[in-house]
Amino acid sequence: MTLSTPPLLAHYTGTCSNYHPDCIGHTPKVLFNIGFPMVTVGMCSIVIIFEIIYEDCDIDDEKKEIIGLNITNHPVTAILNYIINIALSYIKPWSARFAIPSFFSVISVFLFLFVPYKEEGVMLTKGIDGLAKESPITRGVRVLVASISKNFHKVDDQIRLHDQENRQTSLPRTRGLMFLDKATIIVPGKSSEEHEKHKWTLCTITDVEKTKLAIRMAPLIPSIVLCGVIISICNTYFIEQANTLNPKIGKWKTSSCYLLATYDTLKQSMKIITFLFQLASPRAGISTAMFFSVLCCITAAKVERRRLQAITRHGLIDKPDQRIPMSMYWMLPQFILLAMVDSLLEANAKSFIGRRYKKALRLLYPFLFARAIIGAGILVGIFSVHLAGKFSKHVGRRVNWFQETLNQSRMDCYYWALTVLCVANFVLFLVLLFYFKCTSGHEYKS
Template identity: 40%
Template sequence: MSTPPVLANSTGTCKQYEPHCIGHTQKALFYTGMAMLAVGIAGHLVSVQPFLDEQEDRVNNNTPIRDCLKLPGFTLVVIIPIVGAIALPYIKPWSLRFGIPAICTVVATLLFFTGWRTYDKVEPQGSPLTNVCRVFVAVAFKRSQPFPLDSKQLYKKDGEDLQSFSRTRFLRCLEKAAVISPDEKLEDQVNNRWRLCSVAEVEDAKIALRMIPMWLTFIVCGIVSSIGNTYFVEQANHMNRKLGKWNVPLPILLLLFAWVKSLFASFASCFLKKSKKYAPPTGIAIAMIFSILCCITAARIEIRRLRVIRKHGLLDKPDEKIPMSVFWLLFQFFLLAGLDSFFEKSIAAFYNHQSPESMRKYLGFFTKGVFGLGFMCSVLSVYVVGKISEKGGKTNWFQFTLNKSRLDRYYWVLAGLSSVNLLVFVLVASSYRYKNREAVDEDVVDTGGAGVPSDGNNEAECCSCFG
């Protein structure tokens, strides 16, 4: 609805894709659509996989029929995005570019609702974040209580063994949340969930808080990862994409990036199977090294691109194709694929091995949240770096066109920031108190954070990564 031809039918405004044809109404609809798209994608990421898992657990007479439908359904899921990625760039009118996905989404929504009556519907189980909040509320109510000296003063639920919890001295004040008040009946305290927490819930809150310093170091990786979807793509869009006589569509390069990313993910999975305790932080450090190399490589290639622009007098011709092969960008794209793969797999394994048991099903969302926060911080970093670069009357590194911008200097800044972040991460990771889960017979390296049982044969599993 934000495109000029669509609104022109009812408003009588011009139908051309020109600046004077785009008014406040079109802009309001466009940005509203962008916001709704972000909400929709967020709901999709959070809901689809758990929903499929719930339906997969269902056992009835229709199971053989559903199994027969899996292969064609999976084929459509793979083929449609590939066909769309190749075909949509050749469709010029934006009304059709936006309209075709909109129609497909409507059809998909109607198909989804056709099975509404037959879906398994599971009741909500509550959020583990609520339990963490309960601990802080209970501590606030009991702030005048003395620290518990005897474990018998602490409340535990049936099946909880006090000996299984370390009762770490870190944030020991939170243990007040589990202190049983002698002035009230235990039953009344248990019924008031915001006044009394179990020892297990207190320890879960401690672990969650202990992970925050390390979690903050992940944001820089998200900042570096964001440039792959922004500046890398914009660079590629104005470079020579000829491969023989074929003008390679930009989505093909992104699909190639996705394929290399899956290859790196296989290596990362095999690496993380070697050790459950120290492999995840090591993998995160490897991802940060990839981020440094990616930024350095991107800076060097951008310097070469700017030289070609100056040589051919294209500084004031932003729409002209730059006579430099787009395949020069593959180096930085592949390094970025290594960053994304090792980071996603390693951070998922780290969360799985070190986070509270109650939070494990939410681990994949934490990973996506880190990347999302990094994407938002990348906008802030561009603004800050731009303001600093223009001090003293100098030219801002970020101009209206890439040809006049100095992305190479911004990439060097990100390389330096990534290097400092790596040092900070090493310090935080070396002082982190790791949970010893070597005895647990499970291994999770999937980015979704779902538990995958392990048979203990690491070598066989490693080989299966490439099979």
């Protein structure tokens, strides 16, 4: 990403070295796009490394599950990140903005490689969840295939079922989705050893129960995904809108990084409230996050409407490069509300999933699964813009809400559309919770 900036490779690519669109050729664009998956892979690796390291800590699994230890979310680390981000925002050349983090990243790599760390070598032999070296998706497909292969068998008291040998991590059999229980049937005439050689025809009760849990939670996932759509707006449209407004507080010139710093600060300060929701009821925490997402969309629509009025009043519709005489900190309430959504949603989603998998999964799966659901919402946010643009052409003035510039666009209409979806999502989630009776982990006892 550092090499993609115009000054560095201008001599070799035959382009100019100024920060201007005409000076960005094909090679810098390719390098910039290559940098994104590199950052993604690095961030994913760091998350997994920290979670695995914390598994070595002498702390009860349930406490680790509730507290959700993560050094990247430690308040001291967060404050240091805020200071660095604000300092980098005052550096004008993008080559320097990218080069400084790159320099310290190289130092971090060498420190990580040369600082001695004692590896126990036990965790990998157990698998990620301590039971099997397979992903939940593979396990679910295997249970489904095994149950279909024994479609003509009946589960009754006279049929032997393949139980889990490890009683400390096994799950007892429960009612519901009885068709999947056929995957545990030991066919007469064949021993358990013969069946275990073909895992796609015989599964343990624990495997089946984990698959049942995933199926029962599936209807709730779309509701959480929509909150991920709302969270994705922070680093896209919110920042773009903030960059068009007046960043000064009196004579002190700030930047949109201050809004992001406020966002992150509040997200960290919400940890105590989030922790209380995790202890009391993760469902209530997720519901509260959804309620705040509704308020966030309403606030964003109101502020955007005010911004558009300021644009019209000062004749800036066709002047996207000029600052709008409206304070950037009108957007502060929506950043605060969105920080509450982000803080409550991820932690309580992880706790909600973790409680359903009581003593069956370790910290890693619920944590990664919760992030995956929210990440899916961020991806869905891209398609929501496309669908909203198509929808806007068939309603009202029949004009696409998304134009070439923000000054010409109608982002307020998009935010109102998200408000309607969030309200419907909130009501649907409450209805699903009424039928989806969560027993806070007491359904499964070892």
